[in-house]
Amino acid sequence: MTTNEASPDQPASKPSSGAAESKRSSGPVSIIVCTNCGARNTIRPSPRGAPHCGTCGKPLPWVVDATDATFDIEAQTTATVLVDLWAPWCGPCRFVSPILEQLAREFPGRLKVIKVNVDDNRALSQRYEALSIPTMVVMKDGRVVDRVVGAMPKPALTARLTPYLIRRS
Numbered sequence: 775m776t777t778n779e780a781s782p783d784q785p786a787s788k789p790s791s792g793a794a795e796s797k798r799s800s801g802p803v804s805i806i807v808c809t810n811c812g813a814r815n816t817i818r819p820s821p822r823g824a825p826h827c828g829t830c831g832k833p834l835p836w837v838v839d840a841t842d843a844t845f846d847i848e849a850q851t852t853a854t855v856l857v858d859l860w861a862p863w864c865g866p867c868r869f870v871s872p873i874l875e876q877l878a879r880e881f882p883g884r885l886k887v888i889k890v891n892v893d894d895n896r897a898l899s900q901r902y903e904a905l906s907i908p909t910m911v912v913m914k915d916g917r918v919v920d921r922v923v924g925a926m927p928k929p930a931l932t933a934r935l936t937p938y939l940i941r942r943s
C-alpha cells in the first residue's frame with residue numbers, strides 16, 4: 775500500500791522503485807540491542823519493513839535517535855512513528871523513556887520510536903512545538919495524528935497509543 779504520494783509533509787526524495795534495500799552504505803546508523811539474544815544490530819532506516827535481529831531473527835525494539843539532519847530519513851516508514859522530544863535534564867522524560875521502549879517491544883514492526891534531544895535539535899523542537907517536554911508526537915504516513923504532552927503512566931499511555939498501532943483490516 776503506497777499512501778505517501780499525496781502527503782505534503784513527505785520529502786520528495788523517496789525512490790519510487792523498490793531499490794531502497796540495496797542502498798546499504800547511506801543513511802544514519804543506529805545500534806539496537808536484541809531483547810531476545812542480546813546481539814547488537816546495526817540498523818539503517820528503511821522506508822519499508824521493520825528491523826529483525828541478524829543473529830536470532832526476532833523483531834527488534836525499534837527505538838532510534840535522530841537529529842535535525844537525520845529525522846526526515848528516519849521518519850520514512852510504514853510503521854506508526856512516535857517522536858519523543860526529550861532532554862537529559864528532564865525527569866518526566868526519564869520516566870517516559872522506558873515505557874516507550876516497552877511499547878516498542880510490544881508492537882514490533884508497528885511502532886518506531888524516534889528520540890530527539892531538544893537541546894541539540896532546535897529545528898525539530900520548533901517544528902513540533904516542544905514548548906514543554908516530554909512532548910510525544912504520533913505520526914502515520916508522515917502526518918501528525920496525535921500529540922501527548924507530559925509524562926503518563928504506562929496504562930494511560932498504552933491506551934492512548936494502541937488505536938494507532940492496531941492494524942486496520
Ligand SMILES: [Zn+2]
Nearest residue numbers: 808811827830
Ligand atoms: Zn537476537
